[in-house]
Amino acid sequence: MDHQTIALSTEGGVATITLNRPEALNALNQRMVSELTEVLSMLAKNDSVRCLILTGSEKAFCAGADIREMAGQSAVDMIRTEHLHTFWEMVGRYPKPIVAALSGYALGGGLELAMSCDIILAAEGTKIGQPEINIGIIPGGGGTQRLTRAVGKYKAMEMILTGSNITAEEARSLGLVNRVVPVGQHLEEAKKVAATIASKGPVALKLAKQAINRAQESALSEGLEYERELFYLLFATKDKDEGMKAFLEKRRPEFKGE
Ligand code: CAA
Numbered sequence: 001m002d003h004q005t006i007a008l009s010t011e012g013g014v015a016t017i018t019l020n021r022p023e024a025l026n027a028l029n030q031r032m033v034s035e036l037t038e039v040l041s042m043l044a045k046n047d048s049v050r051c052l053i054l055t056g057s058e059k060a061f062c063a064g065a066d067i068r069e070m071a072g073q074s075a076v077d078m079i080r081t082e083h084l085h086t087f088w089e090m091v092g093r094y095p096k097p098i099v100a101a102l103s104g105y106a107l108g109g110g111l112e113l114a115m116s117c118d119i120i121l122a123a124e125g126t127k128i129g130q131p132e133i134n135i136g137i138i139p140g141g142g143g144t145q146r147l148t149r150a151v152g153k154y155k156a157m158e159m160i161l162t163g164s165n166i167t168a169e170e171a172r173s174l175g176l177v178n179r180v181v182p183v184g185q186h187l188e189e190a191k192k193v194a195a196t197i198a199s200k201g202p203v204a205l206k207l208a209k210q211a212i213n214r215a216q217e218s219a220l221s222e223g224l225e226y227e228r229e230l231f232y233l234l235f236a237t238k239d240k241d242e243g244m245k246a247f248l249e250k251r252r253p254e255f256k257g258e
Contacts, residue, residue, distance in 0.1 A: 005032035008039055013050035013198035014191065015043050018057075025063035026056045028109050032066075033087045044095055047257055050198040050205065052094075053190045054117055055101040056110075058183065061126070064108025067135060084109070088141045091116040095206050097197050101190035102126045103183065107165065112141030115150065115176075118209060119193060122168035122177045123186040129165035149216055150176045201239035201255035 007018040017039060019026040026032075043049050056062055065084065073083070091098075091113065100114040103123035111128055114120050122128070130143045138144065139160065148156040151174045159166065171177040181189045197205065207230040215223045234240050238258040246253035 003035045003039070005029070006035050006039065010049060011191075012195060013048060014053060014194040015046075015049045015051075016053040016055065016187075016191075018055050019062055020057075022057060022059070024066060024068070025060035025105060026110070027063050027066040027068075028084070028113070029066035029069050033084060037087055037090060040090060040094065047202070050096065050200075050202050051194040052096055052098045053101055053187070053194050054098055054113070055187055055190065056103065058103045058123070060104040060110075061100070061102040061106040062110025062113055063105050064110050064131070065140070084141060088112070088116065092142065095209075096202075097194075097205055097209055099190045099194050099197070101186040102128070102168070102177075103186050108132050108139065108143075109141045112139060112143045112146065115146040116142065118212075120171075120177045121179050121181060121186055121189050121193065122171065123183045124168060124180055125183065126168040126171075126180075127165040128168060128171045128176070129163065130160045131163040131165065133161060134163040147176075150174070199255075201237070201243060201253075202257040203237050203239055204234055204243075207234060 005019070005021050007020050009016050009018075017036070019032065021027060021029070021032060043052060070083075094116075097119070098117040099119045099121065100117035101121050102114055103126055106114050106122070106126060106128045108131055111130060130139045130147060132139050132143075139147070144156070144160060147159065151159075155174060166174075168177055168180045172180045179189065211223070211227040211230050214226050218226070239255045242255060243253045
């Protein structure tokens with residue numbers, strides 16, 4: 001499929017998806033969402049890809065859902081088409097780790113997209129927020145839930161109710177961003193993190209991600225039980241044998257996803 005709104009490149013075990021609608025600061029329109037859905041499904045099935053990077057341009061990671069496209073839609077249209085619902089579900093439950101590399105703006109659906117990823121790196125000065133209230137709506141891609149879990153009730157309330165942005169530096173101090181890097185270096189930094197992740201065993205990566213996400217969704221006791229089951233399950237993999245053997249033999253492990 002020829003992509004108009006995104007670009008895809010792969011290097012080693014890392015696939016980089018770049019949002020590419022510069023004329024709209026990478027706003028998520030239906031076309032971009034269907035191209036992303038198609039590429040994410042394809043990469044999920046590709047065993048040679050172990051970690052993904054999602055990025056945009058230096059000017060904008062993503063300025064949210066496309067307001068031009070949504071402007072004419074009624075509540076009935078939104079309910080009937082389940083606006084972006086399948087997409088948010090898919091990104092939220094994606095089986096491989098995704099590193100989000102932000103710069104410029106990460107607003108509305110753009111921030112929600114980043115928060116559905118697993119590690120968030122941002123260039124200095126990136127403007128981060130949920131400005132939906134400014135256009136009469138509320139976040140619709142999980143923002144009220146994920147932002148609250150990430151920064152706590154009071155900061156989430158302030159951001160969502162006032163619609164004002166915070167900087168990457170503030171987001172970092174709130175635990176919403178892992179690391180802030182100089183402008184222009186967000187992708188390079190993401191590649192380093194992604195390469196480290198991609199060197200690990202894919203089965204362990206998948207289950208670690210699943211277990212951490214479960215911590216967000218359940219009581220601690222249920223989460224710990226779930227984690228224990230997945231932990232024991234990993235002892236049935238050859239990658240665990242290889243990983244432990246390599247450690248004891250003081251060499252690099254060769255994980256095969258078995
Ligand atoms: N949808 C559609 N087009 C957008 C857009 C969006 N979310 N954000 C920016 N654009 C377009 C602008 O309309 C403009 O296009 P034209 O040149 O054709 O007029 C172009 O991108 C450049 O934008 P600006 O001229 O506004 O650039 P700026 O530097 O002055 O401002 C900005 C940048 C502060 C990000 C501003 O564009 C802005 O506020 N954008 C909207 C942000 C927003 O409200 N996002 C939430 C969307 S709703 C949502 O995401 C719902 C959800 O939860 C799923």
